[in-house]
Every structure is written in C-alpha cells, then in structure tokens.
Amino acid sequence: MNSLLQGHPQKKQRSVFRLSMIADEPVYLLLTMDGTNIDPIVDELGGGGARIVSAKYFDHFYEGQFVGPAVLVLQDEGMPVVYPVVKWKEWPVIGVEFMDISDKDREMILRFLFKIERRMVQRSSKPVSGRRRR
Numbered sequence: 001m002n003s004l005l006q007g008h009p010q011k012k013q014r015s016v017f018r019l020s021m022i023a024d025e026p027v028y029l030l031l032t033m034d035g036t037n038i039d040p041i042v043d044e045l046g047g048g049g050a051r052i053v054s055a056k057y058f059d060h061f062y063e064g065q066f067v068g069p070a071v072l073v074l075q076d077e078g079m080p081v082v083y084p085v086v087k088w089k090e091w092p093v094i095g096v097e098f099m100d101i102s103d104k105d106r107e108m109i110l111r112f113l114f115k116i117e118r119r120m121v122q123r124s125s126k127p128v129s130g131r132r133r134r
Contacts, residue, residue: 029072031069047098050098055091078112082101
C-alpha cells in the first residue's frame, strides 16, 4: 500500500486507502490532452488519487498540471468523474491527486477498492493443491 511513496520520501503519508491493481481487473483513466484521447492504465488507486503508467505520453505530463475532467473506468462498478492534478512523475509513472471529487464518486472508488481487496484475500486464502498421489 505504501509503494506509491517508495522512491518519493518527501511525499506525505496518504490518509485515504490505496491499493495496487490486479491484472485481471484493469483500471484506466480516460482523459484528453491537447486534443488527444489517452487512456493510461492505473497501477495503484485510492479514494484521493492514483498512480498511472504512460510511457507513450509521459512527456505530456508535468507537475502541477490539471488533467481533468477525466473518467476512471472501474470494471463492474462504474465510471466516476475525477479531476486529477499531477503531483509527481518518474518515468514511466505519474502520480495524480483527485481534486474536487464528489462524495458519490469517491464512494464508488472505495467500493471498488474493497471489492478488489476481498478478491485478493480470497485468492491468498485458497489452499494450494498438493502433489497428486501416485
């Protein structure tokens, strides 16, 4: 959960729950920059921000930049509207904070995160099948 802060010791501890995304539940951030539609994958998500990966459009981002409105695509949960501002970047990763997010959209994000967390716990608690007897 603190992986967003690793490599960025000057960043303050986040007060909102954050979770790394899992491969079979991809999350995208749909936004338009300079007339170009881009959809970077979200590597880590929280109710107050995200860590996105965008090698192709990395140079289009700069610290302090407002890149919203944007839409988070949360599989089986919804598409909340967020207003990201770039807080930091380190190729190919960009850290964004969601500004002026509605309570309804923040709750949708948190519901999605708890659903992902439950799936991760369920997977880790499944017994590992042993070798077959001969």
